[in-house]
Amino acid sequence: MKTSIRIAKKEIKIALREKLVLALSCIILVLLGISLYTGAIAYQQQQEAITKAQKEKREEWLGQGDKHPHIAAHFGTFIFKPKTVLSLFDFGLDTYTGTSVYLEAHYQHQFMFRPAQDHSSMIRFGELSAALVLQILMPLLIIFLAYASFTREKERGTLRLLSSQGITLTSIAWGKIMAYFIILLVILVPFVLGILLLSYLLKTPDTITDLGIRIVLLGAAYMAYIFMFIVLSVLVSLKSSISRNALLTLLTCWILFTIIIPKTVANLGESLYPLPSMKIYKEAILKDKKDGLDGKTPRAVRMAQLEKELLTKYKVDSVQQLPFNFDGVKMQAGEEYGDKVYDVHWGRLLDLFNKQNKLGSYASLLNPYIALRNISMGFSATDLNTSVDFQKKVENYRRVFIKKMNDDMAQNSKYGEFYEYSVGLDMWKSVEDFEYNTPSIYATLKKYTLELTSLFCWTVVLILLLNYITRKTKPTNG
Template sequence: MRNLLSIARKEIKIALRERLVVSLGIIILLLLGVALYGGYLSYRQQSRIITEKQEEKRKEWLGQGDKHPHIAAHYGTFVFKPKTILSVFDFGLDTYTGTSIYLEAHYQHEFMFRPAQDHSSMIRFGELSAALVLYVLLPLLIIFLAFSSYTKEKETGTLRLLLSQGASYSSITWGKVLAYSILLIVILAPYIAGMFILSSRGLSSAVVPDVAVRTVLLVLIYALYIFIFLSLSVWVSLKSATGRNALLTLLACWILLVILTPKAVANLSESFYTLPSMRAFKEGIQKDIRDGIDGETPGPVRRARLEKEYLTRYGVDSLHQLPFNFEGVSMQAGEEYGNMVYDIHWEKLRAIFHRQNSMGSIASIFNPYLAIQHLSMALSATDLYTAIDFEDKVEAYRRELVRKMNNDMAQNSRYGEFYEYKATRELWDEIEDFSYVTPSAFEILRYYKLEMISIVGWTTFVVLLLHYSNRKSKPIHG
């Protein structure tokens, strides 16, 4: 233990003398600070706008005046996707999923106002977020910090001296890992403190109820990710003859893991599982609603069957004799049929998304960068599955709104009447304002089992790799 601590102190002193390492550390810290501050400003601005617009649309819904319920269902309202405090750290898919959606009868509209639409094609390379700095740029700092950890000892002859004084390869290796870990903790400490301060502001968040748990898990997985890169860098230096060879090897690994592999996996997943165009998707839905899912029961046939069913059930000869407005029942039946068609097509579309994601998850077993990227978005509530959960809850809200409008029409108006019947604000008040709560961190993480296995597996692998290499390394003589 004494040798390990002595080696750690020596490595810290040497690293602090290296101007390049110190400069890179300052640059990383500045980038993290800029990303965190910029993300927070964006969060505050968007949260304020979303809150104002949500209140404005709520007032419009309640103040729409007396009108027929079905007209109110088409009048509709807007729902806005709330920003989460952890999106300050990792923007994830928020840039691409849109911020608002219009809700009305018969139609499932797509999300509007995607921030990515206002950016150039360079947005594909990612926005400057704290997460991007940590999982893309920080490994570069680690490489420059540790690539010469062993090669310099070999070139200057100090490795032979250390071994002759009784130090083991194990104490030397773990002393170096400890030293670099301390340096990285010092560099990242201001950022981690800032992140916890910002997260504490969202502890009472109604959108993400488990902010504290997510923050702790984010710190944990990034600590393991950094440890993986740090250990691999020390191991490569141990096995390399010169610092130049170690640096080239590590840079090649960084390019492969961080740049080439993610892009290749994305391209392959899109090639194997191609998404239909939005136009084809919507046309397919409208065709099945118009002609029937089986292609043989168009809308008029379905309505005729529904009329016959209700006339038989109530033992009457005409729709006017029914104790309710059949038009409301018919409209709700059409709505439910359209919902069923939409669900079928939407599940097919999501199946493609899941297959594409599964390729990334499988690839993450061999690439810790992909694993940390997916887990970071998941814990920041900016991933695909959180977005899907929000869409599902919005759609459920839309369906309930339309159902109440149609049921009121059926129960309180007469067949053949439309403009004669008008509902009042009392009905509008029955539609509660939309609010959203994300799934818990552990509910979301169940979609990322392979990524968690990857991070834990890579951590175990590098520990065993260093242990094995230390045991097999031979003393230096002569």
């Protein structure tokens, strides 16, 4: 251990003299600072805008005046997707999933105002976020820091000299790894502290209830990713004869990991599990609402069956004799059938999304970059799973809200009576404002077991491989 510490001190001194490494370190520090600052500003501005808009819509709902409850159901309201404070670190899919949705009777509207719609096609390459810098640019810094860790010793003949003094290759390798990890910690620790400070200083309502745990797990995941790249770089340098070969090999790995494989996996997912266009998706829902899921029971038939069942159940001859307003019951029945149709089509669409994501999860076993990218979005609550969870809870809220309107119509008005019946502020207040909390970190961890397994296995395999090779390699051959 003492030998490894002495080697680490020497490597740190050498790294500090390397102008390219210092320049890259400064660039990454600046990019991290800029991305964190702009992310915090964007988060605060968007959160304030969302809070303001939500308050205005709530006031509109409460101030709509007296009217028939079904008219109020069509008057509807807007729900705005809250920003999570960790989105200032990893934007994830927030740019693509929309920020607001309109809720009304009979229709499940899609989320509107996707920020990506306001960007050029360059948005496909991703926005500058702190997560993007750490996932893509940090490995590049590691490569330039460590690619010559052993080849430089071979070229100068110092590796054989160290070996002649009884120092093992294993001690040399871990000394170098320790040095590079310490250098990167100096860069990362202030950044992590900055995230912690910002997350607690931003006094805006947040939807994450386990923020501290998520930040710790994010830090651990990124540390494992960085450590893995350091070990890989040292290992490649150990097996390379000259520095140029080591650099080319590592740059090839970096291009494969961060560009080629992720794009290939995404294209493969789109080809194997193509998504229907929005036009086809909506038309299919409308058709099944009209003709029935089996294509043989249109709305008129379903309503006739409902009427017959209720007349038989209550032993009356006409809907006017029912102890409730049949129109309200009919509207709620139509609403529930529409919900059933929506659930079928949304389930199919979600199944395609899950299959595409599952392909990416399996690919993460071969690519640690994909593993970290997915974990980072999941822990930051900016991933597809969080977006789907939000949409499900919004849809459940819409159904409860519409049912309340239809039930009031059924229980408190007479058949054939529509404009003559109205409700007011007390009814509008009974519809509580929508509040959202992200899934627990435990639920999130279960969604990313493959990615977590990937990071763990990559790290363990590289450590074992490094130890094996350093024991079997003869430094005098270097």
